[in-house]
Amino acid sequence: xxxxxxxxxxxxxxxxxxxxxxxxxxxxxxxxxxxxxxxxxxxxxxxxxxxxxxxxxxxxxxxxxxxxxxxxxxxxxxxxxxxxxxxxxxxxxxxxxxxxxxxxxxxxxxxxxxxxxxxxxxxxxxxxxxxxxxxxxxxxxxxxxxxxxxxxxxxxxxxxxxxxxxxxxxxxxxxxxxxxxxxxxxxxxxxxxxxxxxxxxxxxxxxxxxxxxxxxxxxxxxxxxxxxxxxxxxxxxxxxxxxxxxxxxxxxxxxxxxxxxxxxxxxxxxxxxxxxxxxxxxxxxxxxxxxxxx
Numbered sequence: 001x002x003x004x005x006x007x008x009x010x011x012x013x014x015x016x017x018x019x020x021x022x023x024x025x026x027x028x029x030x031x032x033x034x035x036x037x038x039x040x041x042x043x044x045x046x047x048x049x050x051x052x053x054x055x056x057x058x059x060x061x062x063x064x065x066x067x068x069x070x071x072x073x074x075x076x077x078x079x080x081x082x083x084x085x086x087x088x089x090x091x092x093x094x095x096x097x098x099x100x101x102x103x104x105x106x107x108x109x110x111x112x113x114x115x116x117x118x119x120x121x122x123x124x125x126x127x128x129x130x131x132x133x134x135x136x137x138x139x140x141x142x143x144x145x146x147x148x149x150x151x152x153x154x155x156x157x158x159x160x161x162x163x164x165x166x167x168x169x170x171x172x173x174x175x176x177x178x179x180x181x182x183x184x185x186x187x188x189x190x191x192x193x194x195x196x197x198x199x200x201x202x203x204x205x206x207x208x209x210x211x212x213x214x215x216x217x218x219x220x221x222x223x224x225x226x227x228x229x230x231x232x233x234x235x236x237x238x239x240x241x242x243x244x245x246x247x248x249x250x251x252x253x254x255x256x257x258x259x260x261x262x263x264x265x266x267x268x269x270x271x272x273x274x275x276x277x278x279x280x281x282x283x284x285x286x287x288x289x290x291x292x293x294x
Contacts, residue, residue: 004118004257005042006034006250009139010126011101012045012070013079014052015242015282022242022281023059024081025101026154029246029282030121030253032063033272036286037254042117044110044139046071046100046132052078053100063283069113073100083242090216091242095125095156102129106138114142119253123154127164140171148256150174152249155181162188169206174256176212176249199223212252214245219270222252222262229262234274243282248273 008027015024023032028043035041043065047053049072056078060067079099084092104126114120120143127133140149151172153165165188169175177185182198185191191201199211203224210224219233248269255265272290276282 004039004254005113005116006031006039006253007042007044007113007117007120008034009044009120009122009136010104010132011079011123012043012047012056013081013099013101014056016080016082017240017242017281018083018085019280021080022283023056023063024083024242024282025079026123026152026246027121027126028065029243030152030250031065032283033243033247033250033276033286034254035063035065036291037250037272038291039118039250039254041065041250042069042113044069044104044113046073046104048072048076048078048100049074050078052080069110071100071105073103076100076103085240088238091240093156095159097128101126102132104132104135106135110135110139111142114139114147115144117143117147118257119148119150121150121152121249121253122168123152124160124164124168125154125156127168128159133164137167137171148173148253150176150249150253152176152246153181153185154245155184165189169202169208172206172208174210174212174253175202175206175208176214176245176252178214178216178245182213196223210256212249214248214273216241220248220266222266227262229266231263231266231270233270236274236277238277239280241277244273244276246282247276 008031010027011025012028031041082094213221251269
């Protein structure tokens with residue numbers, strides 16, 4: 001099958017977990033899982049000229065991910081996030097500011113990558129700073145017509161507003177969010193009503209072909225273009241949920257690129273997310289049963 005190029009565009013950092021630090025940042029996690037599932041995963045981000053930045057480079061090498069699009073910032077430190085887990089393994093994040101990924105530079109190499117990317121995943125967090133926000137916008141506008149642009153919204157702390165969400169939805173083909181985020185988005189964009197009402201308004205207002213709604217342990221719903229597909233999820237003994245949503249997004253994106261039926265895409269994504277929940281950290285090694293091409 002064709003080997004697609006999937007880009008994770010945005011933050012890369014160290015998640016400071018109770019048991020130690022793990023490579024993190026939703027775009028980086030997305031790229032890792034895309035590559036584990038058979039694509040070429042590419043991370044676009046920025047690290048500081050410091051030891052944590054060098055350690056991120058080494059970790060990307062270990063994961064087999066290219067560092068060609070990781071910029072080096074000599075003025076700002078590598079990003080870190082303090083992660084605390086509740087009794088169900090659900091993370092609470094303290095995201096530190098004025099770090100390297102707030103200042104991702106744009107250049108001709110990124111424009112070239114954008115032009116050949118088959119899909120790109122981006123969120124709202126990395127747009128808290130004008131520099132990275134501008135780079136993300138330029139990258140999305142440089143993508144080819146059939147590139148799948150996935151807005152994995154990832155609302156964190158206070159680093160979002162209605163204008164950012166509106167602007168990014170105008171550039172998106174797929175919106176991915178969880179049930180808690182859906183209620184926030186509905187309020188910010190003034191889309192009242194039931195869950196289905198809000199999903200209808202999102203797909204009618206924006207050129208979004210699919211809304212991917214995750215519901216934690218209760219599975220997910222894929223909604224759009226006359227389709228409405230729900231999955232109840234898979235039971236898992238949860239170690240932590242860090243990275244599970246990013247793995248889910250990677251599986252959804254590749255399923256769409258391979259033109260798989262939505263119910264098959266939904267099942268595979270839930271199965272992958274359940275496995276990641278059963279492991280510590282966002283980038284566990286995946287078993288062959290999950291990476292085999294279907």
